[in-house]
Amino acid sequence: MTEFDDLEQPDPAAEATVAGFGALLADEATWAEAPTDLVDDVLAQIRAERHDAESAATPDRPIANDPSDVAPVVELHRRRRRSSRWVALAAAGVVVIAGVFAFSQRTSDDKGIVLELAGTELAADASAIAELVETPDGTVVLLDIEGLPPAGPEEYYEAWLRQSPEVGVSAGTFHFRGGGGDTIVLWSGVSPSDFPLVTVTIQDLDGGAMSSGRVVLRGSLDE
Amino acid sequence: MDDLVARFRQGDETAIREVITRYSGPVTTVVRSVLGSSDLVADGVQQTFVKAWRSSQQFQGDDLAPWLYAIARRTSIDLLRHERRPTIGGHEADVEIAIEATGLDEVWQRHEIRRALDELPEAERDVVRLSHLVGLTHPQIAEHLGIAVGTVKSRSARAHKRLAAALRHLEPGANRTDVPSVMSVEERP
Structure with a gap:
């Protein structure tokens, strides 16, 4: 048996097909080697994110209950009201303003709540004042945020009111690309008395409706 | 394959490792095709698989390759956009034109060729x-x-x-x- 006995004969059609992709077959990008240590690097990042998620407030992942990690509640009458909040409410609708104003005026002592949100390790320089105003149609969530970077082009922020580590309701989304000059006005269909924990997460556009688990701000009414 | 997809969707670490091993070649080709011989390639490949893991609960198909291709391409474009913004002056339209010039069909062809080569x-x-x-x-x-x-x-x-x-x-x-x-x-x- 010689070296040519099992010679595979070229197939002209196959040769023509491959020749048609000759330029791409000759390109280094087509043959680029995967980064060294890729598996270890990806798994390390995933483990780190899992660890962060386990210590953060999410509906599908456990929340850390460290009181020192949660900013104190500030009573409504003690807060410094910013005029921009009412400008923002005006943008949300005149009728809504009337309802909110009337309701909050009537109940401001026991319904309107202001609390400070503290930045997590994902946004250590960020802080926020959240004002929760219950109205007959839902809870208005007003956020004055500082030090939070704008969301990336494929990201957005989402605010949540939570009842427990497992149960939370979204209050709405924003991207903060305007730099935070105005109060962010969101609405929630649940009461802060039942959902006393407020968090803000950074979400991926292609990440689905669930919380990403990446909490950037948090505060609690229970502290 | 179905079992791998199911386990990957559940976030099983062994499945994640297997997916990376199996698809790192085509993903690297996509990232390299969009970014060129940039220092960002390694970051782009890593972020592709991390993003895939983050959104694995939403994966509905039975073939991971085209899904990973889409994530890899989008991740690469995001990295390219970030890298080019300072030099282009922040004009989004110019950035988009530059990115789209990379060529959708060609990147997809490279991805498929790499898959075939790896087989x-x-x-x-x-x-x-x-x-x-x-x-x-x-x-x-x-x-x-x-x-x-x-x-x-x-x-x-x-x-x-x-x-x-x-x-x-x-x-x-x-x-x-x-x-x-x-x-x-x-x-x-």
């Missing part, structure tokens, strides 16, 4: 690489590998038949209904 037996893949990428003749390949010229020719012929079969769907006029189009892949969650 070849190693001995045949070496011959194809030395022939097409390095530009060696069959006698030169034979000398380089220390094998007979006839063996090189046989391996080349077999490899080309496998490649042609695997890439038939990319040929002009081919019925592409079985292949996820670039646009539909881009629109997946």
Whole structure:
């Protein structure tokens, strides 16, 4: 048996097909080697994110209950009201303003709540004042945020009111690309008395409706 | 494969490792095609798999390859956009034009070629690489590998038949209904 006995004969059609992709077959990008240590690097990042998620407030992942990690509640009458909040409410609708104003005026002592949100390790320089105003149609969530970077082009922020580590309701989304000059006005269909924990997460556009688990701000009414 | 997809969707670490091992080649090709020989390639490949893990609960199909391709391409474009913004002056339209010039079809073709190459037996893949990428003749390949010229020719012929079969769907006029189009892949969650 010689070296040519099992010679595979070229197939002209196959040769023509491959020749048609000759330029791409000759390109280094087509043959680029995967980064060294890729598996270890990806798994390390995933483990780190899992660890962060386990210590953060999410509906599908456990929340850390460290009181020192949660900013104190500030009573409504003690807060410094910013005029921009009412400008923002005006943008949300005149009728809504009337309802909110009337309701909050009537109940401001026991319904309107202001609390400070503290930045997590994902946004250590960020802080926020959240004002929760219950109205007959839902809870208005007003956020004055500082030090939070704008969301990336494929990201957005989402605010949540939570009842427990497992149960939370979204209050709405924003991207903060305007730099935070105005109060962010969101609405929630649940009461802060039942959902006393407020968090803000950074979400991926292609990440689905669930919380990403990446909490950037948090505060609690229970502290 | 179905079991791998299911375990990956559940976030099983062994499945994640297997997915990375199996698809790192095509993903690297996509990222490298968009970014060029940039220092960002390693970051782009890593972020592709991390993003895939983050959104694995939303994965609905049974073939991870086109889904990973879409994530890899989007991740690369994001990295490119970040890198180019300071030099272009922040004009989004210019950035988009520059990115789209990369060519959707060509990136997809590179992805599919890389998948086909990675499926070849190693001995045949070496011959194809030395022939097409390095530009060696069959006698030169034979000398380089220390094998007979006839063996090189046989391996080349077999490899080309496998490649042609695997890439038939990319040929002009081919019925592409079985292949996820670039646009539909881009629109997946």
